[in-house]
Amino acid sequence: MSDFVHERHKDPTRLIRPRELIVACVPMRSNVNISQIARTASACAVEKMIICGNASLISKIARDATSHLCVSTHRSLSPVLKKLKQEGYRIVGIEQASHSQNIHHFSFARRTVLVIGNERLGISDDILGQLDDVIEIPVWGMPHSYNAASAANMALYEYCRQFPEG
Amino acid sequence: MSDFVHERHKDPTRLIRPRELIVACVPMRSNVNISQIARTASACAVEKMIICGNASLISKIARDATSHLCVSTHRSLSPVLKKLKQEGYRIVGIEQASHSQNIHHFSFARRTVLVIGNERLGISDDILGQLDDVIEIPVWGMPHSYNAASAANMALYEYCRQFPEG
Numbered sequence: 527m528s529d530f531v532h533e534r535h536k537d538p539t540r541l542i543r544p545r546e547l548i549v550a551c552v553p554m555r556s557n558v559n560i561s562q563i564a565r566t567a568s569a570c571a572v573e574k575m576i577i578c579g580n581a582s583l584i585s586k587i588a589r590d591a592t593s594h595l596c597v598s599t600h601r602s603l604s605p606v607l608k609k610l611k612q613e614g615y616r617i618v619g620i621e622q623a624s625h626s627q628n629i630h631h632f633s634f635a636r637r638t639v640l641v642i643g644n645e646r647l648g649i650s651d652d653i654l655g656q657l658d659d660v661i662e663i664p665v666w667g668m669p670h671s672y673n674a675a676s677a678a679n680m681a682l683y684e685y686c687r688q689f690p691e692g
Numbered sequence: 693m694s695d696f697v698h699e700r701h702k703d704p705t706r707l708i709r710p711r712e713l714i715v716a717c718v719p720m721r722s723n724v725n726i727s728q729i730a731r732t733a734s735a736c737a738v739e740k741m742i743i744c745g746n747a748s749l750i751s752k753i754a755r756d757a758t759s760h761l762c763v764s765t766h767r768s769l770s771p772v773l774k775k776l777k778q779e780g781y782r783i784v785g786i787e788q789a790s791h792s793q794n795i796h797h798f799s800f801a802r803r804t805v806l807v808i809g810n811e812r813l814g815i816s817d818d819i820l821g822q823l824d825d826v827i828e829i830p831v832w833g834m835p836h837s838y839n840a841a842s843a844a845n846m847a848l849y850e851y852c853r854q855f856p857e858g
Contacts, residue, residue, distance in 0.1 A: 530789045530820040539830040566842050571833030590834035623696045630853050654696040663849070664705040664856065667737030668756035676732050679842050680849040683829070687796050690830065 541571055541692030546637040547685055548610065550576040552603055552653060554674065555645045561587035562675040563642060563682075568595045570686050576639075578603055607639065607656050615639045619657045620677050621649045626660035634685050642678045707737055707858035712803040713851055714776065716742040718769055718819060720840065721811045727753035728841040729808065729848075734761045736852050742805075744769055773805065773822050781805045785823045786843050787815045792826035800851050811840045 549567045554560050560577055561584040567575055568591035575597045582599075585592045600606050607617055618634070619641040641657065643649035654660070663680050665671060672680070715733045720726050726743055727750040733741055734757035741763045748765075751758045766772050773783055784800070785807040807823065809815035820826070829846050831837060838846070 529791050530785075530787075530823055530826050532814060532817070532820065533788050533790055533792075534814065535836065536788045536828075538836050539832050541832055545832075562839060562842065565835070565839060568833050569831045569835060569838055587839075594834045619696075621696075622699050622702045624699055625695050626699075630856060648698065648700065651698070654698065657696055660696050662702075664852070665735045666705050666707055666711075666852070666858075667734050668760045669731065669735060670701065670704050672735055673728060673731060673753075676728065676842075676845050679845050683846040683849055686830070686832070690796060692832075 539690065543692040545571050545573060545692050547572050548574045548576065548615065548639045549642065550603055550607065550639050551578065551642045552644050552649060553578040554581060557582055557584050558587060559645065559675040563678045564588040564591035564595055566679050566682050567591065570682050576600060576603065576606055603653055604656065610639050616658045617641060617656055618659045618661060619643065619649045619654065620663065620681050621660050622662055623654065623660045626662040629661045629663050629681065629684055632661050634688050636689060640681055642674060645674045705856065709858040711737050711739060711858050713738050714740045714742065714781065714805045715808065716769055716773065716805050717744065717808045718810050718815060719744040720747060723748055723750050724753060725811065725841040729844045730754040730757035730761055730763065732845050732848050733757065736848050742766060742769065742772055769819055770822065776805050782824045783807060783822055784825045784827060785809065785815045785820065786829065786847050787826050788828055789820065789826045792828040795827045795829050795847065795850055798827050800854050802855060806847055808840060808844045
């Protein structure tokens, strides 16, 4: 009736160049969320992730991200974002803000830092002031918001959809 | 320097018709994953979700999905998928399988049941035999797979991207 046969552990898709996407998390409440974001980022072949304060990866959740993703920890995000902007990265936050753009119509720059906000507080005003773009993921129903890791996950999906070859 | 100002709790996007997407989970290992899928589905204004066996939603994670999403529990998925197929739903599973299509190039039917596989075992052969399509989300890096809830989340994002108005 069907020709669908399981093929677990297929080869991954090849990139023709390394990803220039960096994922940067503001100080978060939950290491579970950070670890889920790390796992997805690693599976997307993102090479660098920035986390703040006392955050750390839970290896059972982050899986191979603990060994394949270069995670750097900073006291605050602001100085490192400033430096990355000077290196030509576009700083893009996911947040509900004035002038934010619908991610469905947003074209990512290859060289992007994706900023993920805190679960409750989102992205603080000082970091908002450093962003080149704010993108918003549409919601249609209650609770009118996505979990922080889910939103990061969707943005990673969209970036990779736009750059399937890196 | 920036005109980005927080606007938490913006109004959601309006649908011009109710979503005809149903999310169906095979028996899963983790109610956390099921609850995360439910939260995202509810925020996407999905109205129906099907779960199996002893699964249940954790309200702290699923949030408003517990009151806004109609969740029905079945002993197994097979009979309910058969019935939904007769009602004109296209049955689409996320899985690595022979003849699976890259989700980046896949056009969803509006009337779709999205089947989510088990965290370890994926979608079993009997259910694979009932699918009209198998879609695959590309992976580029280790661990060469997404968490089940993350994969569901990406597929929900893609469906809603294709049907922003329902």
